[in-house]
Amino acid sequence: MVAVLKKWLDHLFANEEALILLMLIFGSLLLVISMGDVLAPVIASIIFAFLMQGTIAQLTRRNVPSWCAITLAYTLFVGMFMAVMFLLLPLAWRQLATLFQELPAMIAKGQQLLLVLPERYPEFVTHGQIRDWVSLTKSELGNIGQWLLSFSFSNLANVMGLLIYIVLVPIMVFFFLRDKDALLAWLSSFLPAHRPMLNKVWVEMNDQVANYVRGKAIEIFIVGGVSYIAFALIGLNYAALMALLVGVSVLIPYIGAAVVTIPVAMVGYFQWGGGSEFMTLIIIYAVIQALDGNVLVPLLFSEAVNLHPIAIIMAVLIFGGLWGLWGVFFAIPLATLIKAVLNAWPSKQSAAV
Structure with missing residues (x-):
């Protein structure tokens, strides 16, 4: 068993780039955990x-x-x-x-x-x-x-x-x-002068993370701004606070929109009851979420993040549980980093073998 494990480790870390990449990842994690504040x-x-x-x-x-x-x-x-x-x-x-x-x-x-x-x-x-x-x-x-x-x-x-x-x-x-x-x-x-594996990871991370961060900022601005205008026009109490929650909720894919629906609906219901104004609020909120998920997100992230929805949800749950709000924010970039490392690692190892 020990021999099999040793052979696997030797194959996995057969070159200095693999070791350097591993040290960079663990060093960065240790730095964030110990000195994040x-x-x-x-x-x-x-x-x-x-x-x-x-x-x-x-x-x-x-x-x-x-x-x-x-x-x-x-x-x-x-x-x-x-x-x-x-x-x-x-x-x-x-x-x-x-x-x-x-x-x-x-x-x-x-x-x-x-x-x-x-x-x-x-x-x-x-x-x-x-x-x-x-x-x-x-x-x-x-x-x-x-x-x-x-x-x-x-x-x-x-x-x-x-x-x-x-x-x-x-x-x-x-x-x-x-x-x-x-x-x-x-x-x-x-870093080593010859670093094809690290360069491959860097290029993929630089493109996808930069596009993701910029796309999320634009999405927060648009969704939050449209929500505030819509809430203010229909006279919803706490329009700025509810719009801020709706805008920030896009940081948590799939889960954020469902969670923020509760305070928006509660504020509207306690303000108007179950009348036509409340139904107008729910319809407007549903339209904003539908346009965000079916129009805005595909336009902003069509090539930014190539991750399966299950991978995104798991990343949000895992990293959010580990590091709270920061983990939620960086969940998709961290998942993208893992994907980039997995994509680059085999090609380098196979080239070395």
């Missing part, structure tokens, strides 16, 4: 730099000088970054606080609706179960409210740190954009 601004800056690369490439293809393209893209980024930080997020936070203030009244109304179920379906639901559900809901919402309150007070002392991040991220994005070639050349200097 400290490196969060760096990771965010790299993501934003990826977003801007598409704009820079489009401008340079139109004969715009490189320095001018970088300046225009960076100016666009700073404007959007500041708008999100100082306009969208504070508005959504205020609406979230107002929503939590109104939750007790919503729960009471929901309890009245649920109490009808034991009378209609006594064989399935009892009054005791309804009371238990309501008590559990109140308890969980109380815990969430306490967390939000403690979160607010505990972070008052970190306002200066937040301001440093607000300044630090745009600065790092600028240098990542301006010195991209120099940084990549410096990193490449630590």
Whole structure:
């Protein structure tokens, strides 16, 4: 058994590229796990730099000088970054606080609706179960409210740190954009000169991850913006907060849309009841989700990510369970990395054999 395992390992890591690739993957994972909080601004800056690369490439293809393209893209980024930080997020936070203030009244109304179920379906639901559900809901919402309150007070002392991040991220994005070639050349200097396997993985990852990140940013902007306009036009309460949830939900394929349907439907139902306005909301929301899944996603990701839906769902569940929100965001890029490594590994090994 030991001899078989040794032979398999010798075949699998028959060249230095395989070992280097394995060390890079495990080293990166160890760095993220051990210093993820400290490196969060760096990771965010790299993501934003990826977003801007598409704009820079489009401008340079139109004969715009490189320095001018970088300046225009960076100016666009700073404007959007500041708008999100100082306009969208504070508005959504205020609406979230107002929503939590109104939750007790919503729960009471929901309890009245649920109490009808034991009378209609006594064989399935009892009054005791309804009371238990309501008590559990109140308890969980109380815990969430306490967390939000403690979160607010505990972070008052970190306002200066937040301001440093607000300044630090745009600065790092600028240098990542301006010195991209120099940084990549410096990193490449630590790798072997002849590295066909690593180059194959890098090319596939660079194309697919960059396209995926830019595509997701565009999808969030379009879906969130259209949702806000639609919700505001029909007069839905907490339109900005609900639109933000709908926009961010596209980060979790298949699962996000189903989960966000619950708060959108609940807010609409408690505002209007089951009348025509509520049905209009549900129809509008269904149309937005249908257009996103059947029109926008195929246009943005037709060639960006070539993964089976089951692989995507498994990646979201596995990496989300390991690293929470960051794992959910990076689930598809990480799955793409695994796919790229698996695609490159056999060809290199067969060439070596």
